[in-house]
Amino acid sequence: MNPKYRRLIVVILILSTLGLATKLILMALKDNIIYFYSPNDLKLKYGKIENIKNVIRVGGLVLEESVIIKGNKTIFEITDRTHQIKVSFDGSLPDLFREGQGIVVEGEFIDNKLIANQVLAKHDENYMPPEVADALMRNGVWQGGKKN
Amino acid sequence: MIAEIGHILLIITFVSSIIQVIFWFSSIGGKNRITLHILQKFSFANFIFILISFSTLLYSFIISDFSLSIVTNNSHSLKPLMYKISGVWGNHEGSLMLWILILSFFTYMISRNKVNMHFNLLSSIIGVQTIILFSFLTFILFTSNPFDRMDILPIDGKGLNPLLQDPGLAFHPPILYLGYVGMSVAFSFAVGALITGEINKEWGRQLRPWITIAWSSLTLGIALGSWWAYYELGWGGWWFWDPVENASFMPWLIATALLHSVRLLETRFILVSWTVLLAILGFSFSLLGTFIVRSGLLTSVHAFASDPSRGIFILIILAIATGVPLILYAIRSSSIFKEKKVEFDILSKESALLINNLFLCTATATVLIGTLYPLFLDAFNGEKISIGPAYYNATFAPIMAPVILIMAIAPSLSWGKYKTKQLLKKLIFIIIITILGGLSLSMIKGSTLFSIICGSLSIWLFSGVLIDFASQIRSNKIKINNIKSMFIFLSKNSFGMHVAHIGVAIFLAGVTGEQFYKTEFNGRKNIGDIINIGDKSLRFENISLENGPNYQSEIATFTLLKDNKTIEILKPEKRFYPVQQNQTTEAAILSDFLGDTYLVLGDGNKEIGWSIRLYYNPLVSWIWGGACFMALGGLISILQNRKSQTKIMLGNKV
Numbered sequence: 001m002n003p004k005y006r007r008l009i010v011v012i013l014i015l016s017t018l019g020l021a022t023k024l025i026l027m028a029l030k031d032n033i034i035y036f037y038s039p040n041d042l043k044l045k046y047g048k049i050e051n052i053k054n055v056i057r058v059g060g061l062v063l064e065e066s067v068i069i070k071g072n073k074t075i076f077e078i079t080d081r082t083h084q085i086k087v088s089f090d091g092s093l094p095d096l097f098r099e100g101q102g103i104v105v106e107g108e109f110i111d112n113k114l115i116a117n118q119v120l121a122k123h124d125e126n127y128m129p130p131e132v133a134d135a136l137m138r139n140g141v142w143q144g145g146k147k148n
Numbered sequence: 149m150i151a152e153i154g155h156i157l158l159i160i161t162f163v164s165s166i167i168q169v170i171f172w173f174s175s176i177g178g179k180n181r182i183t184l185h186i187l188q189k190f191s192f193a194n195f196i197f198i199l200i201s202f203s204t205l206l207y208s209f210i211i212s213d214f215s216l217s218i219v220t221n222n223s224h225s226l227k228p229l230m231y232k233i234s235g236v237w238g239n240h241e242g243s244l245m246l247w248i249l250i251l252s253f254f255t256y257m258i259s260r261n262k263v264n265m266h267f268n269l270l271s272s273i274i275g276v277q278t279i280i281l282f283s284f285l286t287f288i289l290f291t292s293n294p295f296d297r298m299d300i301l302p303i304d305g306k307g308l309n310p311l312l313q314d315p316g317l318a319f320h321p322p323i324l325y326l327g328y329v330g331m332s333v334a335f336s337f338a339v340g341a342l343i344t345g346e347i348n349k350e351w352g353r354q355l356r357p358w359i360t361i362a363w364s365s366l367t368l369g370i371a372l373g374s375w376w377a378y379y380e381l382g383w384g385g386w387w388f389w390d391p392v393e394n395a396s397f398m399p400w401l402i403a404t405a406l407l408h409s410v411r412l413l414e415t416r417f418i419l420v421s422w423t424v425l426l427a428i429l430g431f432s433f434s435l436l437g438t439f440i441v442r443s444g445l446l447t448s449v450h451a452f453a454s455d456p457s458r459g460i461f462i463l464i465i466l467a468i469a470t471g472v473p474l475i476l477y478a479i480r481s482s483s484i485f486k487e488k489k490v491e492f493d494i495l496s497k498e499s500a501l502l503i504n505n506l507f508l509c510t511a512t513a514t515v516l517i518g519t520l521y522p523l524f525l526d527a528f529n530g531e532k533i534s535i536g537p538a539y540y541n542a543t544f545a546p547i548m549a550p551v552i553l554i555m556a557i558a559p560s561l562s563w564g565k566y567k568t569k570q571l572l573k574k575l576i577f578i579i580i581i582t583i584l585g586g587l588s589l590s591m592i593k594g595s596t597l598f599s600i601i602c603g604s605l606s607i608w609l610f611s612g613v614l615i616d617f618a619s620q621i622r623s624n625k626i627k628i629n630n631i632k633s634m635f636i637f638l639s640k641n642s643f644g645m646h647v648a649h650i651g652v653a654i655f656l657a658g659v660t661g662e663q664f665y666k667t668e669f670n671g672r673k674n675i676g677d678i679i680n681i682g683d684k685s686l687r688f689e690n691i692s693l694e695n696g697p698n699y700q701s702e703i704a705t706f707t708l709l710k711d712n713k714t715i716e717i718l719k720p721e722k723r724f725y726p727v728q729q730n731q732t733t734e735a736a737i738l739s740d741f742l743g744d745t746y747l748v749l750g751d752g753n754k755e756i757g758w759s760i761r762l763y764y765n766p767l768v769s770w771i772w773g774g775a776c777f778m779a780l781g782g783l784i785s786i787l788q789n790r791k792s793q794t795k796i797m798l799g800n801k802v
Contacts, residue, residue, distance in 0.1 A: 006494070009494065010502070013503070013506070014506055017506055017507065017510055017547075018510060021510045021513065021514060021543070021547055024514070024542060024543045024546060024547070025514055025517055025543050027542065028538070028539045028542035028543045029517075029521065029535075029539065031538070031542075032535065032536065032538040032539040032542065033533045033534075033535060033539075034533060034534045034535070034536060035531060035532065035533050036532035036533060036534060037532075057534060069756060071671075071672055071756075072670070072671045072672045072759065090670075091670050091759075091761070092670065092748065092750035092751075092759045092760075092761050093750065093751060093759070095382075095722075095730075095731040095732060095733055096730075096731065106534075
């Protein structure tokens with residue numbers, strides 16, 4: 001085969017693969033990003049909870065004495081010590097879930113309640129999810145934990 | 149006293165590594181072998197010194213010397229011996245010690261190569277390896293000294309994070325590090341070639357076993373980590389597209405691409421400058437991985453306490469290790485890499501390997517973007533986002549599908565020329581088998597379009613590899629019952645590659661089963677209740693409290709029944725570790741060839757019942773089985789390579 005022709009094919013192949021990949025990445029980034037907020041950020045950004053339509057992540061501390069277990073459902077509040085958000089979760093909680101613990105919750109708002117599909121608490125109890133730490137520090141609640 | 153010896157040996161190695169690097173720099177391009185001889189001696193000494201230093205650390209862990217802060221923070225006198233040992237690398241300082249131990253060992257192994265390489269190239273490779281060693285020694289001695297003493301002697305240690313007290317995770321870091329450090333060898337080969345201009349087919353032949361070792365170890369290391377996450381975290385999943393997982397997966401993808409491009413280089417001497425570039429990037433990705441894991445900049449489900457200041461140090465190493473070679477590459481590559489014009493058809497092994505590289509690198513880019521995009525967005529406008537599996541399913545999966553398609557046919561293609569008849573015949577076979585397989589898949593309950601596509605890809609690959617293997621046996625006229633001739637045939641031909649590719653097919657079958665045919669129960673149950681799953685049922689018998697060596701546990705007993713007959717007693721467990729005030733979940737898993745029954749005990753008490761999760765994961769063990777086959781294939785091809793190497797004589801210039 002003519003080398004020039006072959007080179008042309010190679011270039012076209014590379015460009016079309018990269019083009020396709022870029023297209024896929026852009027599409028995926030548009031649809032599959034989940035934004036993270038603290039309860040206070042949510043208030044500032046959206047005002048009312050009714051305005052929030054998409055899946056989001058909320059991080060903060062599990063409010064003390066807010067955890068209620070009803071059958072398989074756990075209802076609790078998550079706080080950054082400025083605002084609280086009601087969360088309902090249907091499923092098994094992670095080992096490190098407890099009152100006062102920093103956690104991240106992912107889900108959608110239905111009837112002013114965050115219906116969580118995921119509750120994340122970390123392996124290490126000294127560990128605070130960076131977003132939660134950040135949000136809490138901005139509110140002056142948490143000054144940074146010990147690092148080992 | 150013992151620990152001080154280790155510390156002093158590290159300092160000596162640090163100083164001597166500076167001397168070696170200066171000595172090597174001043175003699176680049178020299179005309180005699182003296183530099184090489186001296187560097188060889190030095191790399192042996194480095195290895196021995198680091199080995200002794202590492203042993204002193206190991207010894208301190210075994211005798212529980214709590215005057216060392218690393219031992220106090222990561223060990224406990226009551227811990228089983230195995231976890232005292234794995235505690236050495238279960239923390240930041242110790243894991244760096246393991247890093248340099250493997251690095252110095254590999255450098256010593258390279259330096260023993262006497263015949264096949266130009267002495268200037270070899271001394272440059274050792275020189276670059278020593279620079280890497282020097283950087284990590286600096287890192288250890290100035291920011292993460294494992295031999296730091298405590299001011300006050302504590303009564304006992306704080307113990308190792310209970311999640312890490314596990315056989316799967318005890319061996320995960322060392323094996324993964326073999327892979328990371330193996331990529332540094334490829335890096336040094338590349339930089340050595342850029343400095344000396346000595347690159348030829350033999351360069352590729354010498355490098356390939358190292359990449360194969362790195363690749364096999366990465367495969368095993370990642371599989372072990374994923375297996376651990378599967379049974380220990382109790383989430384039922386095996387891969388979460390988490391930054392820490394991606395951190396090891398990206399070097400693996402680059403290593404896979406490199407493994408294939410080096411094959412092109414050593415047989416046809418094309419794609420030379422691309423291979424050198426990949427070799428540099430492979431190591432950069434390994435460092436990037438270390439940076440992501442250690443800096444704690446990205447939110448990860450696997451994140452442990454981390455220290456940003458250490459992250460910055462790794463970032464500096466990363467910047468230098470990527471920047472300097474790339475500048476060197478920009479200046480030198482056009483004058484060094486003079487490829488011969490090699491003719492090949494569109495349907496040839498060459499094109500298949502080119503496409504393999506194109507797609508693997510594009511796939512790496514999608515993973516890289518998904519991993520780092522949240523970081524950029526945060527730095528750019530302070531928005532915090534996370535990118536989950538949905539992104540990767542939409543980008544990574546469609547890009548990898550063509551790789552699988554080609555993987556089944558590529559081994560049947562020949563170098564350079566396209567031979568229609570042979571290929572067509574095989575292709576018809578493969579297509580028929582795949583269509584039959586796909587059709588029978590669509591009969592299974594719960595099948596979707598994607599499950600059929602994924603499963604068919606696996607069948608496609610299975611049949612492609614097996615047909616190529618069978619045709620090789622036929623064309624070589626091998627009798628299968630003649631063990632000796634079969635053995636010779638297997639040791640000469642592409643048996644290693646076939647095994648690795650079959651591994652990919654097994655892996656894909658496992659992914660299909662786990663992703664698309666999984667059944668799940670999630671709810672609160674009390675003693676005496678029965679849960680039905682598939683054709684089996686599970687009876688909650690009782691719950692009891694017991695004491696383990698360093699934990700207390702709550703153990704539930706379940707009976708798994710099929711047609712009212714007991715198949716198995718399952719005992720999921722929740723453990724509480726008083727030393728760390730930490731709780732872990734031990735899933736009860738009944739694993740067999742066709743699938744896993746996976747049972748997790750959640751929180752609860754006698755009044756409200758316990759929260760129970762139950763999964764049936766079909767074919768899930770094939771995921772790790774497939775990975776083992778891949779790694780095994782790599783090891784077989786290293787052995788084959790060694791055998792054929794003894795016959796090949798060197799040619800320094802092409």
